[in-house]
Amino acid sequence: MSGSNSSAPGSGAAPDSLLSFTVHSLPSPALSDTARRTAVGRWKMAAVLAVCAAPVVASYFTYFVIKPEGRSNYAELITPPRDLPPRLPLTALSGERVEAASLRGQWLLVVVADAACDAGCEKHLYLQRQLRETLGGEKDRLDKVWFVTDGGTPRPEVIGAISQGQPATVLRVPRDELAQWLAPAHGHALADHFYIVDPMGRWMMRAPAAVDPARLKRDLEKLLRASASWDRPGR
Numbered sequence: 650m651s652g653s654n655s656s657a658p659g660s661g662a663a664p665d666s667l668l669s670f671t672v673h674s675l676p677s678p679a680l681s682d683t684a685r686r687t688a689v690g691r692w693k694m695a696a697v698l699a700v701c702a703a704p705v706v707a708s709y710f711t712y713f714v715i716k717p718e719g720r721s722n723y724a725e726l727i728t729p730p731r732d733l734p735p736r737l738p739l740t741a742l743s744g745e746r747v748e749a750a751s752l753r754g755q756w757l758l759v760v761v762a763d764a765a766c767d768a769g770c771e772k773h774l775y776l777q778r779q780l781r782e783t784l785g786g787e788k789d790r791l792d793k794v795w796f797v798t799d800g801g802t803p804r805p806e807v808i809g810a811i812s813q814g815q816p817a818t819v820l821r822v823p824r825d826e827l828a829q830w831l832a833p834a835h836g837h838a839l840a841d842h843f844y845i846v847d848p849m850g851r852w853m854m855r856a857p858a859a860v861d862p863a864r865l866k867r868d869l870e871k872l873l874r875a876s877a878s879w880d881r882p883g884r
Contacts, residue, residue: 722868722871723856723857723861723864723865723867723868724843724845724854724855724856724857724865724868725834725854725855725856725857726853726854727852727853727854727855730847730851730852730853731830731831731851731852731853732850732851733749733750733752733753733830733846733850733851733852734749734826734829734830735749735750736749737749737822737826737827737829737830738822738823738826739820739821739822740820740821740822741819741820741821742797742802742803742819742821747820749850750850751884752794752818752846752850753848753849753850753884754848754883754884755790755791755792755848755882755883755884756790756791756792756845756846756847756848756869756872756873756876756880757791757792757793757794757844757845757846758777758780758781758791758792758793758794758843758844758845758869759794759795759796759831759843759844759845759846760773760774760777760793760794760795760796760840760843761795761796761798761827761831761839761840761842761844762774762795762796762797762798762840763797763798763799763801763840764797764799764800764801764802764803765799765801766803766804766807769840769841770840771807771810773840773843773860774795774807774810774811774817775810776843776860776862777793777795777811777817777843778793778810778811778813778814778817779862780862780865780866780869781793781814781815782814783866784866784869784870784873787870787873788815789815789882789883790873790880790881790882791869791873792815792818793811793815793816793817793818794817794818794819794820794846795811795817795818795819795820796820796821796822796827797819797820797821797822798821798822798823798824798827798839798840799821799824800821803819824839827839830852831844831852831855832855833855833858834855834857834858837858841858842855842856842857842858842860843855843856843860843865844856845868845869845872847872847876848876848880854868854872856868
């Protein structure tokens with residue numbers, strides 16, 4: 650009979666059951682589309698991360714470009730560079746709390762000294778101002794910072810002197826806390842050196858204690874020249 654041949658012998662399965670099994674064994678178009686979108690999304694995320702990482706890569710490239718010349722570098726290269734502690738307790742002279750992250754975005758030439766500012770401190774602050782001014786058109790990419798490591802108040806004449814041209818950023822920070830980031834050379838104190846910090850907040854160079862301004866200026870010029878493709882003035 651024609652009806653008896655409508656299914657495989659002995660299977661006892663209805664035609665609808667076979668049809669249903671076949672359909673459900675095929676790939677789902679919805680799942681394929683989801684996988685495609687996931688892959689595209691991952692590529693986009695990778696591209697975004699690559700763009701965000703570009704300044705960091707450029708910064709390290711700067712160090713490696715300078716390092717071959719570094720046999721004649723005057724200041725000591727800090728390897729690896731030390732990141733600015735995000736919780737470094739900074740306050741303005743007025744007592745207002747200052748976020749450490751606000752220091753990022755510029756090259757920094759840093760002086761460390763107590764508020765009393767002895768003759769060595771005054772010399773460093775004077776040289777800090779002169780070094781920045783001699784950079785000419787590049788000087789707006791470098792900020793002057795004085796970390797005051799006690800609770801005293803700097804003399805008005807000192808503040809007046811460092812406010813000529815571009816005012817220095819003067820911030821109080823406990824010496825012990827600052828020592829978790831910046832460090833002097835063996836046998837010296839924090840106040841004996843200039844410290845150079847890159848725009849991402851990483852301490853990366855330390856000038857010798859008995860500083861030669863002309864040689865330190867050449868180091869600053871090298872840094873600014875090597876980073877000119879990615880660093881811009883202003884935070």
